[in-house]
Amino acid sequence: MGRNQMGTNAAIFRLSPDIFLLILNYLALHDKFLLSHTCKVFRHSTYHDWDNEISRLSFSDRVGFWAGLAYTLPDYWACPKCCKLHIINTSDVPATLNRQQLVPCQADLSRGIGTEMYSIPQYHIQFALKLSRLGKHQQYLGALMKPYTDTRISLLNPLTDSYAAEPKIIKKQFILREEWNISNNTSTTLPLFPENGTFHMPVCPHLGLTSSGLASSRMRKKWDAERLQLRHKMTELEELTLFKEMTLIEDGLAFAFRFPGNWIYNSCLRCTTDIGINVSTDKRKVTVRAWHDFGVEGSPIDTNWSVHVADPLQAWATRGSYMDYTHGSVRTLWMEGISDGTK
Incomplete structure (x- = not known):
């Protein structure tokens, strides 16, 4: 004006x-x-x-400058790779294949999910929060917030596995719920996590199955912990603590099989992610849910976002410090959003 x-x-x-x-x-x-x-x-x-x-300006201040400009501009997002504003591309949605072709500088800003056909870059989150606040580009906002499902036949018939993702904006925070299901829909007794399978479950950068079998996944992480112990000169207690932290999913699944029909809850210690695991009473279906809090509007390099991004160049022991948040609070926030209809 x-x-x-x-x-x-x-x-x-x-x-x-x-x-x-x-x-x-x-x-x-x-x-x-x-x-x-x-x-x-x-x-x-x-x-x-x-x-x-x-x-x-320093790099972080430069990114903050462009993020500050993008805050009021509904058609642009701030790129931390080239420190510029990129214009909106409404064909770029979480289920887009070959997304890098749609980004001018080909920046890879996704969560790094390699086994699913759904991935949310940081600028999708910022766009969703901004468009929700400004009331602009509502059709594109709907595409960004559209739930996603993918069901497929496992390579090991008769097992089937499915993946679902559902984002919501609750109290101005971007929350994503993911769900993995493995089912045996026949009367044949089969292990749901066979050692010769190819199922992967990237719950977050710090937790997940690295191979289908629980025993082989634990063994691989045991080797990782031993290598890290030698590289960083850890004590035996530090190595054991690290290994227990790395195998929260494997331990949770083992515990759920001991008490079928009950939900087993836990949380990642290094990112704002809550976890729920359930084994059906007949032990023919496993459900794993993850609730992620990606935070509020802010800089593309804010900690609330960066802790959720996998970095293949980092050793597990150096992937950030422990997060100071109330474990279970992300799941609670999701349930509150469901009950009061918050979108």
């Missing part, structure tokens, strides 16, 4: 110069940039050599 539209009697222009400049000094750099494009008074009051000013 220009000054002529605001009117010469606008309160902001009646302030004394000292107070006027004092207010401007409290503004973030991206706010000053946006303000400088509204009218001559603000353009002169907030004058910067913007190219030089932005180039002097």
Whole structure:
């Protein structure tokens, strides 16, 4: 809005110069940039050599600057790879194949799920939260928030496995619930996690099955823990603690088979992810659910997002510190959102 539209009697222009400049000094750099494009008074009051000013920022501050601009622009998202704004592409949705072809700089900003046909990049989350707040591009918002399901016949008949993902915005937070099911729909008794299978379950970057059989998955993680123990000179107790943390899913499944019909709940210690495991009373179906809290609007490199992204170059022991959050709170938030219809 220009000054002529605001009117010469606008309160902001009646302030004394000292107070006027004092207010401007409290503004973030991206706010000053946006303000400088509204009218001559603000353009002169907030004058910067913007190219030089932005180039002097640290990487995190540069990303924050572009994220601040994108906050008010419904058609753009901030890219942490090239530190620029990219325009919206409404054909880019979580179930899109070959997404990198749709991103100008081919940035891979997904959660790194390699075994599912569904993946949510950080800019999808930011778009969903922003469009929900602004009430813009509602058709694209619906496509971003559309539930996804995939059911297929296992390579080991008669087993079937399925995957489902459902995102929701609850209390201005982006929550994703994932569900994996393995079923034996015949009267034949078969192990649901056969050692010669190919089923993978990437619950989060820190937890999941690395191979179908529970024993082989535990063995592979035992080898990983032993290598990390040697590399980082851990004590035996530290190695044991690490191994127990790495195998929460395997232990949870084993416990659920001992008490079929009951839900077994746990949480990841390194990202805001809650887990639920259930084995049917006839032991012919296993359900694993994960509730992820990807946080509120913010920078693409915020911790709330980055802890959910797998980094193949990092050893397991260096994948971030323990998260300080109330375990079970993400699942509770989801249930509260379901009960009150929050979308």
